[in-house]
Amino acid sequence: MSRVTPGIAADVVQREELAMRRMTESLVEDLSENVPVDQVTSAVGAAHTRFEGKPIREFVPILVERIVRRELADPEPTVRIPAPAAVRAAGQEPTEPGAGGAHRRVVSRRAVVPLSIGAVGVVAAVVAGSALWPGADEAAVAAPAAPTVVRGVVGSEKVAFFQDERVVRVLADNGVRVEVEPAGSRQIATTVDLDQYDFAFPSSSPAAERIQRQRAVTTKYTPFASPIAIATYRPIADLLTAAGVIRPGPVATFDMNKYLELTAAGVQWDDLPGNTTYPVAKNILVSTTDPRTSNSAAMYLSIASYVANDHTIVRGDTAEAHVLPVLSKLFLAQGYTDNSSEGPFNQYLANGMGPTPLVCIYEAQFVGAAGEGRITPDMVLTYPTPTVLSNHTLVPLTATGDTIGALLTENPELRRLAAEHGFRTGDNAQFAAVATEREVAVPADLIDIVDVPAYDTLEHLLDGVAAAYN
Structure with missing residues (x-):
């Protein structure tokens, strides 16, 4: 029986159920030497029950896993991403090992994965613990994480907007910090090395169209004009x-x-x-x-x-x-x-x-x-x-760049602040x-x-x- 709140979209329910099954299988494999299988599955079910009726579902499997590992005394708890589908639904990108043990983002230029504003909000809410899920076990909630840094190259007339403390605060509330560098719009489309940025934000649709052609990106946002x-x-x-x-x-x-x-x-x-x-x-x-x-x-x-x-x-x-x-x-x-x-x-x-x-x-x-x-x-x-x-057209070059395009287009406070900037x-x-x-x-x-x-x-x-x- 599903423990997801009635009224939640069917695809969200399916993703959570798939993530829960995979997470449970992983727990059974990790804990099988010390904990019987039925005890693991029972603990998963009990932990999952705590989140019945909660409207935001994306990170429920993560929190359930943390609760179960703590209760079953796993000496080295790890945080597992629920499942590839759930990861992409939340707008996260897969990583691969890089130099020095670091990881780098692997982003398809042909299919930039959008990160919904709701998912960004979840990230901020998860670190807030009980503010998102009242009654949830606070020990199961992750420590506050630093905002995700998103880099963009923008037309110079938009720099003041991104440097506005009010804009910075709204973006931080949504789990991101934006760093921008100014350039002429045609420069952005012709000579700027876009590999080092998450989004390009020239001041016209022709410049954006050129970037889209060159980078094979179909997604774009036009939050203001x-x-x-x-x-x-x-x-x-x-x-x-x-x-x-x-x-x-x-x-x-x-x-x-x-x-x-x-x-x-x-x-x-x-x-x-x-x-x-x-x-x-x-x-x-x-x-x-x-x-x-x-x-x-x-x-x-x-x-x-x-x-x-x-x-x-x-x-x-x-x-x-x-x-x-x-x-x-x-x-x-x-x-x-x-x-x-x-x-x-x-x-x-x-x-x-x-x-x-x-x-x-x-x-x-x-x-x-x-x-x-x-x-x-x-x-x-x-x-x-x-x-x-x-x-003014934003072309996302990575999934986090897509986050900014969605926020600028849909967030009412950012739209209001854009109007204040003219x-x-x-x-x-x-x-x-x-x-x-x-x-x-x-x-x-x-x-x-x-x-x-x-x-x-x-x-x-x-x-x-x-x-x-x-």
Whole structure:
């Protein structure tokens, strides 16, 4: 007769029963020299009874084994994983001996095993003992274990999120500690050695798609997104409003068609009529990151390519050849560009409109900086028309990396904290409330959004711009 709580899924019941049988066979084999078989099986049954009615089942066989070994005075108790099926259900990976007696994870790149949030919670709860199973024998509960360290390489705009103490605490409550290193999204997809990481978290779906192709991974998570925006200053916004580029309103917009007309004509700032606030002999250009390495520049290129291609997504060699001269001019005239989006945005925050009058950023960066009190009254957020939505996409490379993707997607507290960092998580009301509290005018619903070109087309365009640098 099953001792599992009624209502538990049949597959969970089957896994536990299989694990219990295998655990019992192992105990009988280990203890047979000193303890009769019927005494072992009787002790197993009695210990299993203690967990009747408990809703979380994954680690019941482990606790039963510990109780039985203690009661039957096994001098060297060992903790056995219940069974391969149960192990995989709990998201654990098999190990094999490594150098110096250590063990390393053995992970299939083709079939990353997801670790459910419930299973992660079980790990934390098991070490809490009676908090999970009131009345369980405390001696049978393992000593608290250190959180599992999970390493990731992420777009630089997400580093602050992972370093937030509140995020760290939520992750620790779920048994994991995340260590991240920043890199440009295209760098992550092309040059970063991903073998040393558990997950890759670039800032766009094209970069993630490239990683998935290279690593033969089908799993991905998109826990949050952010549209491309253009940050400027009030005097510059006034100048470009007069020039017809910026359209003021409840949410200011940046007319990409009019902007490309100015750049094509080689108009400089001091050519603008009545310009007494920024009369410099420099081209009117939006500062970006390096398109060869960074996603935000690639997204900006996607917008410009759409407008330059008569408001049509670029497809095919002819269209690519048509737009490449326009795109190259937007980047080559900038001079030095950073590898990741934090560089130009930090310059915007620190240096004023002199060096960076217009900066391509993620909306999340501006909203997040407003929450830190770094946005001054003369700073203005505008939205290019059209714009693109940059879907921050996590690709798990190991089972523990999959854990992070699931947590970021499903944990309500992490989603709330992501909104506080300026990201859109699918809950428009939550994001709008954050922006309103920080007095940042944002569109509640994104309407004028275009798709990025297909993966291969975008790569061709980026390679074409990169070739122009040389």
